[in-house]
Amino acid sequence: MNETKNNIGNYSATRRKKAKTTAPTTHGICRMDEVGKRQFGNKERQAEIGSGIGTFHAFLKTCFMPKLKEDKIFSWEDKLHITKIEKGFYKSLSLLIKHYGISPLSTHDFNYPYNISLCLWDVQRQLKSKIQNWENIHLIEKEDRIFFVAQERYNTGATLYYIPVIPLYQMLRNKNRKKTGLLLLSVCTYLYRIADIPYYRQEDSHLYWIYEMLTEWLEQDEEVDDNHISKKELQKAEIIGDIMGQKIACKENLLFFEERLKQFKPKDNFDNECFLLAEKTFNLYREYPNASVFRNTYYNNVVRPEEADEDEYYNEETIITMDKYISFFAESDGLIYDNLMDCVNNEFNEYGEAQEPMIFKTFDGSNVTHENLDFESRLFGILNELCRLFN
Template sequence: MESLSVIRKFYKKVGRNTRCGSRTGQPAAERTAGNVRHGFLKHRFLSFTGYNLPNRDKSEAEFFRSVKNLCDLYGLTEPDVSGLPFPENISAAHAELSEKLQEARGFGCYIMEDEKRRASLTTAKRYDTGYNLYYIPVRPMARIGEKPELKPLYNMMAMLLAYLLQVTKVSYYRDYGYVSSCYESIEEWINEEEGGDDGYHGAQIAELAEMKSFGDSFLHVLKKPFHKADFERAIAAYRKSACCEARPLEVAMEFQKLINDYPKRSLYDSIPAGYYGFNEFGVIDADQYLSFYWGGSDELNEVFFDMVNNDLQESGEQVEPVSLQWFDKPQEAEKHRFDFEPRLFPLLIELNNYLYEYDYAKKHH
C-alpha cells in the first residue's frame, strides 16, 4: 500500500525517538520512552565531583552512614577510601559498591537527595513493562455511544477512562504529546497528497475529521472531575441494565478495587526525576507507550502504527517505574516490591482487548 511506504519520508518528524517492542493485544505495538519530564518524586541523583554541598560535613557523614547500612544488609566490605579527599572519597566508595552490587544482585546503587536527605546511597529496581505499547483506543467509545441501549456501558467506560486520564495520568491524543504529534504528521502528509480514484485517500481524510471532532468532544467528557462514588454508581447501574455483560463488568470492578487501594496513584509517582539520563540511542518516555489513541479503520490505523514502529525501534532504553530503597537508616531486608504496577498494566491489556472488539467488529451486540 502506497501510504505505508511513503510514510517513511516523514516519520522522523515525530518528537522523540523510541524503541520497538512486542504487541499487547493491539493491532500493532512497540515500546516507547523518553526523558522524564514529570518530577513527581522530589529526588535528585547526585554527582559529587565538584558538587557544591551546602553542608559538606553533614552530607559526608550521612553518606558514609548509608555506606555502612548498605554493607550490613548485603554483607559487603566497606570501601577503604580514607586516603582520598572530599569529594573523591565519596565518588570512589560509590563506584566500588555499585560494581559489587551489580555483580551480586543485578542492580547498582545511587547517591540521592530529597527533602529529608542530602546524600544517601539508594538502590533501585525497575518494573518490567514488557516493552509494549499500552494504547487505549477512543473510537470504540464513539461506536458504543451511537447505540442508546448501550448508554449504561458508555457511562461506566467513560468514567473508567476519566480515571485513567485524570489520576493515572494517561496521555490523550488530542492533548500535546507523542501520539498527538504522530497524528499531526500523518494529517500533514495526507493533506499534501493529491489523492487517488480508489477512495482510499478520501477515507483517510474522513477518518481524520472524525478522529478530531469526536476526540475533542470526548476529551471534555473525560475532564469532568472524577469521583470514585460516581464510578461505583455507574458500575451498579450497568450491572442492573439489559446490556450488562460479564467481561466489561469484571474489568470495571477490578479497576474499582485498584482505585480503592490507590485512589490517587499515578504511574509517574514511581518514576524518579533524574534516574533516566542521556542515552545516545534515545529514551522512550512513559507518554510514548501509555496513551489514548484513536484506533480506527485500516485506512488510518496502519499508517499510524507504521509511523510509530519506525520511530520507536531505534531507542536504547525505556522509562519504567522504579522501586527505591534508601539506606540513610539501617535496613532489615531488601524492599523492592511493586504493588500498583502489576495490577495496572494487566488491567489495561484487558480493557484494550475489550474495546478493540468494538473498534473492529461490524456487529456490536
C-alpha cells in the same frame, strides 16, 4: 495479540549510539554477575571442599569453588581492611533481609571473598523468586562504606498501551450497550484525570503531533482528494476525539463510578468482563486516590541525577518516555491507524530503552522506603485489559 497492544517494532534489537557510562561518585559497583571481575582480593588460599564420594570417580564429581582473578587494585589489602569490608557487608545485609523477609545462606564458614560472592548469588536468587517486579541488586563501595542498593522495576514488555475511544463512543450510542459504556467511561475518566494517561487531542500529547503530521502529509499529496478514505478517517478521529475528550474529562464520571457499579447487571460475558475491569479500577482508585502512572519514573531512567554524568543527563532524551507509549487514541483499524503505527515504530526503533516505573532502596543505615510497584502492576493490567475489550 490484539492490535492495540502492539510490540514496538524491532525495539529490542535496535540500539541507539550509547551515551557515556554513568560516572557515579561511588568508588565502584559490584553487581551479582560481576563478582568475578571486581573482588576485594584475598591472598589466602580458599577452604577446600570435598564431595565425600569414596569411589575412584570422585574427582569427576567433586565441586570446586571457582578461581577468582585477583584485582591489582585490591591486592594490597590487609586483613584489617577485609574485616572492615565484611563488617559493612553483613551489616547492610541484615537490613536488607529484614526489609524483604528472606533467609540467606550462611556464608561465615567461607573465606573472603567467596563468602560475599556466594551470599550475593543467594540473595539475588531469593529476591528474584519472591519479590514482584524485582530487577537487580548492587553492592556499593562509597566513602569507605559497603552497602546494598536494590532496584525494583516494572517491565512493560516493549508494549504500546493505546486505548481507542471510538469503540467507547459507539457503545454509548448503542441502546443495548449504553450502561456498559457508562461504566467504562468512568474507568477512562479515572485513567485520564487521576492516573494522568495522555489524550491524543491535546497538544501536549505525543500522538497529537503524529496525527497532525499525517494530516499535513495528506494535504500535500495531490492524488488524495477530500473524499479519500484516509481524510475521512482523520476527520472522524478529530471530531469523535473532541467529543469523547469532553466526556472523559468530566469529573462527574468519578462521582457516579461507585453507583454505576452497584446498579450494573451484566447481560452477557462481555458485560461481565467490563464489570470486573471496572471493579478492579474502582478499587485501585480507592486505594491510590492520587497516584499517577508517572509517579516512579525518572528522566533517562536516572534515579539520582547528582550522580550522573552531566552531558548524558541533560543533553538529550536517550529513552522512550512513558507518555509516548501510553495514551488514548482514535481507533485500532484503518489506513490512518496503519500509518500511525509505522510512524511510532520508526521513531521507537531509534532508541534502545524505554522509561519504566522503578524504585531504588538503599540499605546504608538510613530509613528504607517501603514503597513498591503494586499500583503500577495493577494499573498496567487494567490498561492491557481495557485495550483488549475495546478491540
